[in-house]
Amino acid sequence: MTTQALEAPHEIAPSASSGRIWLYRALFVVLMLTVWELSSGRLLDPFWVSSPSAVFRTLMAWTLSGHLEYHLMVTFKETIAGFLIGATTAVLCALVVGASDTLHRTVDPFVTAVYGVPKIALAPLFIMWFGIGLAPKIVLAAISVFFLVFFSTLRGVREVDHKMVDALRTMGASKLTVQRMVIFPAALPWLFTGLKLGLPYGFVGAVAAEMMASNAGIGYLTQNAAGQLDTAGVFAALFALMAVTSALNEALGRLENWIFRWR
Secondary structure (H helix, E strand, O other): OHHHHHHHHHHHHHHHHHHHHHHHHHHHHHHHHHHHHHHEOOOEOHHHHOOHHHHHHHHHHHHHHOHHHHHHHHHHHHHHHHHHHHHHHHHHHHHHHHOOHHHHHHHHHHHHHHHOOOHHHHHHHHHHHHOOOHHHHHHHHHHHHHHHHHHHHHHHHHOOOHHHHHHHHHOOOOHHHHHHHHHHHHHHHHHHHHHHHHHHHHHHHHHHHHHHOOOOOHHHHHHHHHHOOOHHHHHHHHHHHHHHHHHHHHHHHHHHHHHOOOO
């Protein structure tokens, strides 16, 4: 009886705590929007900062006309394709590089050097190579995601308990079996950290390429609104992108919690 009484609060606490966090988040958003609305036209020039009400009207107009859905889906497809390509390639490379200390020390300075190049600087090059279609946006999104997932997963691979690896090898396990049964599961928490960090950067890469050469997508929508000095349109496009990014990141977090529900 005593044990059950002690365990019950632990079963209820996580959901209650989660509910409070969501309440605090909602209150924070309401507070920020209220301050913004009251400041616009009083303390701040609405030409430069617009207002939440104007942004909401723009979002509603775009939603009713189907304008927002069309451009958002273009960016969404580019980002998800780039995210999957970049993340998959990063995990495979991290497993290969992390398995050999010699290979890791050999390629590390070169990978770091390429990582130091601003991804936005690669956009014109990709546009020249792949044209102005979906390809350069997908490639830039993949590159943006790759390094974050690669470095995070590689750290997880390097942190694996070598005693477990040696024990499995002593029992005659192959390298592939060791990777599948020890290294990859141990690196999963690091992998999810990289995925959650990489997802927003995937959107950044796709939108950056869209702003340079595109006739569709959130980047195009933002650039078009800015060209017309439509501040509300710029904020509306950015808020729509933020909402989608936050929703996908929350989904990744829930997937991580489900996979590691045993912890």
